[in-house]
Each structure stands twice: as C-alpha cells, then as structure tokens.
Amino acid sequence: MDQLVNYLYISAILFSLGLFGVITRRNGIAVLMGVELILNAANINFVAFSRFGGMNLSGHVFSLFVIVLAAAEAAVALAIIITIYNSMQTVNVDDASSMKQ
Numbered sequence: 001m002d003q004l005v006n007y008l009y010i011s012a013i014l015f016s017l018g019l020f021g022v023i024t025r026r027n028g029i030a031v032l033m034g035v036e037l038i039l040n041a042a043n044i045n046f047v048a049f050s051r052f053g054g055m056n057l058s059g060h061v062f063s064l065f066v067i068v069l070a071a072a073e074a075a076v077a078l079a080i081i082i083t084i085y086n087s088m089q090t091v092n093v094d095d096a097s098s099m100k101q
Contacts, residue, residue: 007048015041028081028091032074039070 014037021034043063050059084096 004048004052007044011041011044011048014038014044026092026094028077028084028093028096031093032077032081035077036070036074039066042066 018034018037018041021037022031025031025034043066046059046063046066048059050056050063053059081091085091088095
C-alpha cells in the first residue's frame with residue numbers, strides 16, 4: 001500500500017504543476033502543455049488504482065481512452081493556436097478574446 005501512496009504523490013505533483021501552468025501562463029502552447037500534464041496525472045491515478053486495487057484492466061482502458069482524447073485535443077488546440085497566430089501574429093490567449101467576427 002505504501003507504493004500506491006508514492007504514485008499518488010507523483011500524480012499530485014504533476015497535477016499541481018499542470019494547474020499552475022494553465023493558470024499562470026498566457027502562451028497558448030504553455031497552456032496546452034499544462035493540460036497535458038493534468039491528463040497524465042489522471043492516467044497515473046487510473047493505472048495505479050487499477051494495479052493496486054484488484055488487478056483488473058479497467059484503469060488501463062480508461063488510461064488509453066484519455067491518451068486518445070489528449071491526442072485529439074492537442075490536434076484541435078494546435079490548429080486553433082496556428083489560426084490565431086496567422087491572424088494576429090501572437091499566441092497569447094488574452095489577445096484571442098478580442099477576435100470577433
């Protein structure tokens with residue numbers, strides 16, 4: 001059970017770093033990296049609880065689902081960031097709020 005606590009500590013640290021990155025950064029790429037850290041923290045929790053909770057594969061399946069979701073999210077977010085950069089010459093997310101059609 002002590003090993004599970006170590007995984008939870010690592011996951012909490014990753015989640016905290018990701019949340020800090022999302023809240024404090026204004027660069028679109030840095031915000032996207034923070035979101036990826038948060039999703040990886042969730043994956044560590046899924047796999048750790050699956051491993052130490054009874055040897056079923058449900059945590060691994062959820063983890064794979066989150067990885068697919070993160071890949072799709074990264075593709076869409078990068079497309080939006082590239083569009084913002086092409087129109088405004090910046091990737092600052094504060095400037096994106098001024099875009100109105």
